[in-house]
Amino acid sequence: MTETPHPLLPATTPVTRPDEHTVQVGGADGRDGVRVWPAGPEVARLLTGIDGRRTERALRGDWSAAGLDDDVVEDLLAGLRGAGLLREVTAGDLLATDPGPAAAARAGLELPTVAAGRWRTRRQSSVVVEGATRVGTPLAGLLAASGVGRVSVRDRGLTTAGEPVVGGVAAHDEGRPRVLAAADAIRRASPLTDLRPLPATQRPDLVLLCRPWAAVDPLTAALQRDGVPHLVATVRGDTGVVGPLVLPGSPAACGARTGGAGRTTRAGPRRPPSSRRPGRLRRAAPSPAWPPR
Numbered sequence: 001m002t003e004t005p006h007p008l009l010p011a012t013t014p015v016t017r018p019d020e021h022t023v024q025v026g027g028a029d030g031r032d033g034v035r036v037w038p039a040g041p042e043v044a045r046l047l048t049g050i051d052g053r054r055t056e057r058a059l060r061g062d063w064s065a066a067g068l069d070d071d072v073v074e075d076l077l078a079g080l081r082g083a084g085l086l087r088e089v090t091a092g093d094l095l096a097t098d099p100g101p102a103a104a105a106r107a108g109l110e111l112p113t114v115a116a117g118r119w120r121t122r123r124q125s126s127v128v129v130e131g132a133t134r135v136g137t138p139l140a141g142l143l144a145a146s147g148v149g150r151v152s153v154r155d156r157g158l159t160t161a162g163e164p165v166v167g168g169v170a171a172h173d174e175g176r177p178r179v180l181a182a183a184d185a186i187r188r189a190s191p192l193t194d195l196r197p198l199p200a201t202q203r204p205d206l207v208l209l210c211r212p213w214a215a216v217d218p219l220t221a222a223l224q225r226d227g228v229p230h231l232v233a234t235v236r237g238d239t240g241v242v243g244p245l246v247l248p249g250s251p252a253a254c255g256a257r258t259g260g261a262g263r264t265t266r267a268g269p270r271r272p273p274s275s276r277r278p279g280r281l282r283r284a285a286p287s288p289a290w291p292p293r
Contacts, residue, residue, distance in 0.1 A: 007059065008052030008087040009080065015047055023047070025085060032083040036076060043068075052089040126150035128204040130219065132157075132178035135234055136210030137185050138167035144190035152197050152204070153182045203228055212236045224248055 009025070016024045018035070023043050027033020036043055046063055056077070063073045080086045127148050129140045132155035144151045155178040163178075164171045167189070173181035183195050198204055207223055207230040223230045227248040234241050
C-alpha cells in the first residue's frame with residue numbers, strides 16, 4: 001500500500017513566537033502565515049516533524065499521543081495548506097537532490113584546481129549498491145561522501161535487530177524497509193547526494209554486489225553481458241570477500257581477496273575473439289602476499 005500524502009513544511013519556513021501563548025508559522029516578507037493560539041511548546045516541536053518523511057496519518061497519531069485535540073490538528077493542517085505553506089512529497093522526491101550553486105562553489109574552493117575535472121566526473125557518475133547490508137550501506141555512505149553524484153541502493157528486505165553498524169543503519173531502523181534506512185544513513189554522511197533509482201535506460205558506472213551471493217548468480221552474468229563494471233564486497237558466513245572487480249571488455253579483472261581463505265581469483269587469460277568466453281574465472285593458488293603482515 002502506498003502511504004500518501006507525505007506533508008512537508010520546508011525547513012526555511014519561519015516558526016516564531018510573538019508571545020508565550022502564540023506560535024506563528026510563515027508570515028514573513030509579506031507572505032501568508034498561520035498563527036496558532038493558544039499553543040504550548042509541544043506545538044513548535046511537532047511542526048518540525050512535518051519533514052515529508054512520514055505520512056499524514058503517522059503525524060496525526062503522534063499529535064494525538066501528545067495530547068493535541070483532533071479538531072485542533074485538523075484546523076492546523078487546513079490552515080497551513082490554505083496559506084500555501086505545506087508541500088506534498090513522494091518517496092522519490094525525498095531521494096532527489098541537487099548540490100546547488102553554493103555547494104558547487106564551496107567544493108571549488110576546497111578542492112585543488114588540478115582535480116576539478118576529476119571532481120566533476122565523480123559528481124556525474126552513478127553507482128548502484130545491491131544489498132543494504134552491514135557492508136553495503138556504509139560503502140554507499142562513503143561513496144556519497146566522496147562526491148559520487150548518484151548512489152542508488154537496491155534491497156527489498158526489512159531491517160533486523162542485528163544490522164545496525166557504524167556508518168550504516170541505526171538501532172531505531174529495526175522493522176523499516178532496508179532501502180529507506182540506508183537512504184537515511186547515506187543522508188547523514190552526504191545530505192546532497194541523489195539517491196533515486198536509475199532509469200531503466202541508464203547504465204550505472206559501477207555496481208557493488210554486497211549481498212552474500214552464491215557462487216553463481218544470474219545478476220553477475222547479466223552485468224557481464226551488459227558490459228557493466230561490478231565489484232563484489234560482502235561477507236559470507238565469517239569470511240569477508242572483496243573482488244573481483246570485473247571490467248567487461250578488459251583483459252583481466254582485479255583479484256579477489258577473501259579474509260578467510262586468503263586466495264586470489266583472477267580473470268582467465270585473454271583468448272582470441274573466436275574462443276574467448278566473457279567473465280570466465282579460474283581459481284589460482286594461495287597468494288604469498290595475503291594476508292598482509
